[in-house]
Structure formats: structure tokens, C-alpha cells
Amino acid sequence: MENFKYTEENEKEFQRILEKYPNSDAMMLPGLWLVQEQIGWVSPAAMIFMADRLGKTPIEVHSFATFYTMFNLEPIGTYHIELCKTLSCMIMGAPELKKFIKDTLGIGPGETSADGKFHFSEVECQGACGGAPMIALNHTYHENLTVEKLENIIKGCK
Ligand code: FES
Known part of the structure; x- marks a missing residue:
């Protein structure tokens, strides 16, 4: 070690x-x-x-x-996508975002992409309910998301 x-x-x-x-x-x-x-x-x-x-x-x-669930106890990808799964985000489209992540990156909650680039977590309310649905990408919030906006965010990850 x-x-x-x-x-x-x-x-x-x-x-x-x-x-x-x-x-x-x-x-x-x-x-x-x-x-x-x-x-x-x-x-x-x-x-x-x-x-x-x-x-x-x-x-x-x-x-x-x-x-504390905020601590990662295993190595995670370079980009950590945290998708809020609480009520406002759920109603406003989080399930579609989750499906998009699965379809494009091949990962579900708690998983890291094969290339080690992305890790996906579902998290509770991040206090940005007015901007639902939202993700945090390496702690930076992205709000009022659509599948298209999320696609552009992921494409922007080098
Ligand atoms: S419900 Fe998603 S940020 Fe509050």
C-alpha cells in the first residue's frame, strides 16, 4: 500500500x-x-x-x-456526475437524464465508466430545487437540465 x-x-x-x-x-x-x-x-x-x-x-x-456518503471509498472517474434524485428533480426529468447517462456512458448509479473517465452517483436534494433537474459535475452545479444540455456538458469533458 x-x-x-x-x-x-x-x-x-x-x-x-x-x-x-x-x-x-x-x-x-x-x-x-x-x-x-x-x-x-x-x-x-x-x-x-x-x-x-x-x-x-x-x-x-x-x-x-x-x-458520510460524500466520501468516496474507492477510486472514481475523473468526472463525477452527481444526479439529484429527490422530488423536484425527479418530477422535472431526472429519470430521463439517468437513462441518458446509462445509454451514452454505460453506467448506472455507483459505477465508473470502463475508461475511468466518468463516475455516476445519485444523490439527495442539493438545495437547487428551483433549477431542477440538476447535476453536480465535480461540485459545479448545472441546473434546468435537458438531455440535450447534459449531452453538451458530457461532450465538454476532455
Ligand atoms: S430536489 Fe433536486 S436539488 Fe432539490
């Missing part, structure tokens, strides 16, 4: 946050978030790293990471 460590930039950010939240429990969330921003998922090596940094056991970090 390869060791994990923060990039220089993320190490600085970790230290900056640590000054605000010296409590190791409070640091778990932003600490793991930085990990995921860096490598796209929370690997076992990163859990051991975080446990060392915060004076926790690896199993404590693992329990924390598995509680």
Missing part, C-alpha cells in the same frame, strides 16, 4: 484549519475532505495518515468516513 501525504498546498490548508479547530473530532471532516480533493477518494493509506495526524485509530477514521 502506497503511503499518503498531503501536497504542500493541502498541508498548509490543513494547518490553517487546525488553528481554527484544534479539536481532532472537528478536524476529521475537513481533513478527509482535503484528502478527497487531492486524490478523488479516501484510500486506506489516507485513513492511516489521518489517524496519525489526529491521534485517532484507523478504525475510528474508517467509521467516520463510511458514515
